[in-house]
Amino acid sequence: MPVEPPVVTPRTLADAYATLAGAPHRPMAGGTDLMVQITGEIGEPPERVLDLWRLDELRGIALSATGDELVFGALTTYTEIRRSAVVAARLPALVEAAATIGAAQIQNRGTLGGNIGNASPAGDTLPILLATDAVIVLGSTRGERGVPAAAFWTGYRKTARADDELVIRVRIPVPARRVVRFRKVGTRRAQAISKVVLALAYREDGGVWRDVRVALGSVAERPIRVPETEAVLEGAAARETVADHAAAVISREIHPIDDVRSTADYRRIVTARILHRLLREEGGW
Numbered sequence: 430m431p432v433e434p435p436v437v438t439p440r441t442l443a444d445a446y447a448t449l450a451g452a453p454h455r456p457m458a459g460g461t462d463l464m465v466q467i468t469g470e471i472g473e474p475p476e477r478v479l480d481l482w483r484l485d486e487l488r489g490i491a492l493s494a495t496g497d498e499l500v501f502g503a504l505t506t507y508t509e510i511r512r513s514a515v516v517a518a519r520l521p522a523l524v525e526a527a528a529t530i531g532a533a534q535i536q537n538r539g540t541l542g543g544n545i546g547n548a549s550p551a552g553d554t555l556p557i558l559l560a561t562d563a564v565i566v567l568g569s570t571r572g573e574r575g576v577p578a579a580a581f582w583t584g585y586r587k588t589a590r591a592d593d594e595l596v597i598r599v600r601i602p603v604p605a606r607r608v609v610r611f612r613k614v615g616t617r618r619a620q621a622i623s624k625v626v627l628a629l630a631y632r633e634d635g636g637v638w639r640d641v642r643v644a645l646g647s648v649a650e651r652p653i654r655v656p657e658t659e660a661v662l663e664g665a666a667a668r669e670t671v672a673d674h675a676a677a678v679i680s681r682e683i684h685p686i687d688d689v690r691s692t693a694d695y696r697r698i699v700t701a702r703i704l705h706r707l708l709r710e711e712g713g714w
């Protein structure tokens with residue numbers, strides 16, 4: 430029988446930081462990943478848990494005063510993202526991603542900070558955070574620091590977060606005229622962990638694409654960007670020959686594995702196809 434770990438429930442962020450500085454505790458937000466680990470069926474069960482759910486300082490979605498950045502508290506749930514008018518207006522791809530995660534029960538409890546902290550290569554929001562150059566803000570008794578998403582997931586379920594730090598918020602730039610698209614391929618429409626997840630971001634400038642980002646989940650040990658594929662698209666016009674080239678490059682650039690959800694071959698072929706289809710949709714041919 431799994432032993433239930435002791436749980437500390439701070440009322441303020443300062444108390445949470447002090448608890449983490451005193452002894453290692455596993456943070457718990459919605460618990461949708463952590464509760465599975467507590468049973469000991471998957472991964473190492475935590476020895477001590479720090480329950481973040483009452484920390485209202487970690488809630489809320491706001492548009493920055495300058496209007497060019499969305500700021501999400503770490504405890505923002507998928508349901509809150511789905512219901513947010515400002516996210517729908519400025520980053521609809523994130524609303525789309527939130528709608529594919531689990532089903533209603535998971536969306537009511539699961540948080541953006543939990544998806545980030547869990548660091549699964551299949552975390553559905555993570556390619557969007559990579560493609561949008563998001564900054565993950567960590568806090569502790571030592572202060573706050575921002576880590577670019579590109580430097581945050583360092584290996585299989587490893588992150589740049591130190592044990593005494595919490596993910597406290599996420600800052601996502603939302604520049605005017607940038608387009609972000611999201612695609613997830615799973616076994617079915619709900620309660621399906623991704624076989625492949627892809628986010629594409631770009632800005633159209635005089636008939637060519639600029640600031641192109643292509644980010645993927647479930648095809649490597651961590652969420653990744655694909656710089657060789659991005660280089661094919663950067664400065665190019667959205668034409669069929671460009672899409673053909675990008676699809677060929679991405680299928681060479683990634684090295685997925687066979688696992689219980691899919692085969693490496695399937696992942697490689699599907700990744701190339703969904704990129705090709707997205708490019709075709711964007712190009713309108």
Ligand SMILES: Cc1cc2nc3c(=O)[nH]c(=O)nc-3n(C[C@H](O)[C@H](O)[C@H](O)COP(=O)(O)OP(=O)(O)OC[C@H]3O[C@@H](n4cnc5c(N)ncnc54)[C@H](O)[C@@H]3O)c2cc1C
Pocket residue numbers: 455456457458459460461462463464465481503504529530531532535538539540541542543544545546547548551552553554590594595596597620621622623
């Ligand atoms: C049935 C089911 C379906 C699911 N479907 C999907 C899916 O389709 N797509 C998907 O991406 N995920 C899915 N998940 C996984 C999970 O729901 C998400 O990863 C969710 O975002 C986790 O958030 P949480 O708040 O529940 O995290 P928790 O379970 O509370 O925590 C997850 C991890 O992150 C750490 N953590 C949490 N918050 C913080 C913080 N603020 N600072 C530092 N570390 C933190 C915890 O210590 C833990 O290691 C599913 C899970 C279940 C059970």
